[in-house]
Amino acid sequence: MIKEIREPLVFEISAAGKRAGELPALDVPVRKDLLAGVPLRREIEDFPEVSETEVTRHFTRLSQKNYCVDMGIYPLGSCTMKYNPKVNERLSAHPAFAGSHPLLPEELVQGNLEVLRTLERFLREITGLDAFTLQPAAGAHGELAGMMIIRAALEARGDARKIVLIPDSAHGTNPSSAHICGYAVKEIKSGEDGTIDVAALEAAMTGEVAALMVTNPNTLGVFESDIGLIAGIVHAKGGFVYMDGANMNALTGVARPGDMGVDVLHLNLHKTFSTPHGGGGPGSGPVGVKKELEPYLPVPVIAEKGGRYVLDFDRPRSIGRVRAFFGNFSVLVRALCYIMSLGPEGVREIAELAVLNANYIRKSLEGDYHLKYATPSMHECVFSDKLQKEHGITNLDIAKRLIDHGVHPPTMSFPLIVPGALMIEPTETESRRDLDLFIGAMKAIAKEAKENPDVLRAAPHVTYVGRLDEVGAAKNPVLRWEKKP
């Protein structure tokens, strides 16, 4: 495509009097005394005025400045950027679903409630947990709901406790969610192999600890093989095991958190279950719990009564609502469609091929990039820039140079326990050709780091803009357009 495509802000192409999306003329008598006494605005100052043609070109041009999964491999570790099936878009937008109002009486929305109930059933089976809420709007929102459930259960026992244990490799949302639930966070150092140090956990696990938040496989893509032992240690002291299900893509159909001693789990439907990321949402973060914790789920819970679906609000021990209405419903429709398309073998194939693809990349790049932890990888692998640093090249340079090769960079500088991390998660939907394209690019970059490092430092070379001044953006924030005085 054309490299030099400049697209001004809409405000800069706006001109008085232009408009689109016209409405029919008002068909009721005009009242002059409307909203008497209420301050009204004369106009929305500086709001844009453009034609439909201009709107279409504006957003089409902007879209062309984005890389996306529909274009190629997007190996962001922990993000599970898999292909988003198109039929799911069509079905979730079906007027029967998209046109139904959330305050409709339950007898008129039996189809919607069947969607929710069926998806809950599927997720129970896939995770081995006993009950689900679909209300949370994203993974972090699910963490918050899940940790509130744990707190409520502990309060019912008489002591909410004070501390949540979190491994140093965890996502930042874990400590942040624990904090909003009123807990202090204590970090557990990872052991030599990058997994939880069981001795350290045992020492930290006191009667003050409400829960351990564990990601499994962890953010290195390494399975916590001691998970049974770990859960035993936490349970023995009366704590709960919370699992961040961000990496569930490694486990579907192979192993279930509920069988590992996990008490509470959130899933990211926009990761494991293929709903699109949308440039940063909408996601969906269902939470599954063991039977004992079911009374604490957010209201309403969907129940079945006399062959009908009903909304159960009579849940005295519920943590309450975490969101209005029923969650990101159309995202839930997409996830349901996905599981229905795949069936049991297909769901298992997710994990099998996600793990095969990640290991294929790992094996192919082992000589070229440093691997801090030699522990076997599951659905993602974490390299670092240690070898390239010898030539003054950082993970940022590597990432930006990948763009020149037409592939999206991996997640950078996370997990925090790997300095200069490059966290690679290809997912199961990538073709051999795209995997090889990525591997080839990484190899070429490793070579360039030695032979021609300057070309890396100046990368990317093919984009509309070069490396952007992020420090300047934070120092002198310009967060909106304003008309020049």
Place this chain on the structure above:
Amino acid sequence: MSYISLSGQDRKEMLARVGAASVDDLFACIPEAVRLGRPLDLPPARSELELVRVVEAIGAKNAAAGLVSFLGGGAYEHFIPTVVDYLSSRGEFVSPYTPYQPEVSQGTLQVIFEFQTLVCQLAGLDIANASLYDGSTGAAEAVLTAQRVTGRNKVVVARSLHPQYREVVRTYIKNMGVEAVEVGFGPDGRVDPDALGRLLDEATAAVVYQSPNFLGVVEDVRALSAAAHSRKALSVAVVAEALSLGLLEAPGRLGADIVTGEAQSFGLPVSFGGPYLGFMACRKDYLRQLPGRIAGQTVDKDGRRGFVLTLSTREQHIRRERATSNICTNQALCALRATIFMETLGKQGLREMAWQNAQKAAYAIEKLTAVPRVERKLSGPVFNEFALGLPKPWPAVDAGLRARGFIGGHGLAAAYPELGDAALVAVTELRTKDEIDRLARALQEVLS
């Protein structure tokens, strides 16, 4: 399976490369004891055609299609120009991640920057974030923001704030040491100023009210803000019907310090409650306390303008437990739809749509209250929604209206028993004069 791109030969060669005899070998790290060891109990795989049939059959069990709806209450059916669906369906918008690599995400980032600008213009405030989950969590995040800004731990929440929003606020603050006290409304449906005066004190972080409120009444934002400011508390306006901002004066210009709410009305279908679009704007003094993603303008090494996610030291991936919020993935694609919607309607169109809503609601009030024994429940000014007092309990009225082809509104008995037999009726630009007239006739029949 259609979405898998590896051939049998690929798999064989790749396994050889990694040195595994079979795929099962790759799972050797999972102890036998926690492996599933059986196929999942899920229905068999379906082809696309089978999937469409089965899911459409589930959808057909929804029975509201064909009924003319006057439902509102935090979710509004509005006209959505075709360009919104068309442009927002582009894979370049639907299928990227959060724009962490700005050089290949300028489209998403510029859209967010434009979205932030549009929200600021509507709210009448300095800065806005890239989105929150929805209006209810927006209200909760605003309360926590006010706590951080003021260092105070009490909020006065209007009883006329959406009942579900109030529930979410309660859930969020439970463990954050914030106490919420409720302030009622007067016969006009507006926050009772005397009651508010009594509840405000030096410990109050914010007054949180919705305008137009859940019962449809437009609040006196200026007076509420002045009351809040008299005790150095923040004035937090929640706007659940974003379209009202096209006609009503911007809350920020009337004294609101934080304007948050729900922008579902801007190009998002009602979709059984989500995904929707939370937004938040505030004074620039609170920049470091604002939750969520923010896009900012900057330049590349050659001085070309570009956009990046910025001020991320507020956020969980940097600040961890000291972050302003745990929010990560939010509602970017919904913000894109809203941005396309706002730019399509533009300065004139948005105001025109808002004005038509208000005109049609006024007409509906006139027609419906002409029905014997039907009355306006609250006397304050309304935008596109109002509470109607009825001589019979709502379930009976609702059943009669449904039999005549209408969802006439939302019963208020559960959330506001003090209003007696009453229903909330919303009238948007989608409802025609004929539909309003027919609703009035149907109501008369049902009540006679």
